[in-house]
Amino acid sequence: MSSEARNVEILKEAYEKWHETRGGSVDHFIDIVDERVSFGSLPRGAAPMQFATQYDNREVLRSYFKELLEQWSMNFYDVTRFIAQGDMVVMQGVCSWTHKATGKTCETPKVDIWRFRNGKAVEFYELFDTAAAFAAATA
Numbered sequence: 001m002s003s004e005a006r007n008v009e010i011l012k013e014a015y016e017k018w019h020e021t022r023g024g025s026v027d028h029f030i031d032i033v034d035e036r037v038s039f040g041s042l043p044r045g046a047a048p049m050q051f052a053t054q055y056d057n058r059e060v061l062r063s064y065f066k067e068l069l070e071q072w073s074m075n076f077y078d079v080t081r082f083i084a085q086g087d088m089v090v091m092q093g094v095c096s097w098t099h100k101a102t103g104k105t106c107e108t109p110k111v112d113i114w115r116f117r118n119g120k121a122v123e124f125y126e127l128f129d130t131a132a133a134f135a136a137a138t139a
Helices: 003-020 026-032 058-071 130-137
Strands: 033-041 072-085 088-099 105-117 120-128
Touching (some): 003 072
C-alpha cells in the first residue's frame, strides 16, 4: 500500500469514528497526530470560537476538542471525498453542529488539509463557514 493510500485509510477510520461517536473519539484523533503537530483553524481564535486557534503540540491540542465538545454537540459529520497527493490529504465533507448555549444549529461545508510524516499527522488546517458558525454561537 502506498503512503498516500495509508494516510487516506488512517483518516477514513478517524472520520468514521468521529461521526459514529458524535465527537466521542477524541483519543483516536490525538493518536494519529505527531507530538509536534501544527494544527490551525480558520477562525484563528476569534470570539466566539476562541478554541479554534493554532496549536503546536498534541497534548495542548486536547483543549481544542474539550472546548469544542463543551460548547457544541455534533449532529452529523459526513465525508464526501479524500484527495491525496504525496504527504498531503484533503478531506472534503459537510457537518452539522448545535451550539449548546444558544440552541442554534450550523450546517457547513468542511475542508480539512492534512500533511503526514512517517504515518503521523504533522500539519492540519480546517476550513468551514465561519459566518454560520459565529451566528449559531451568538445569542
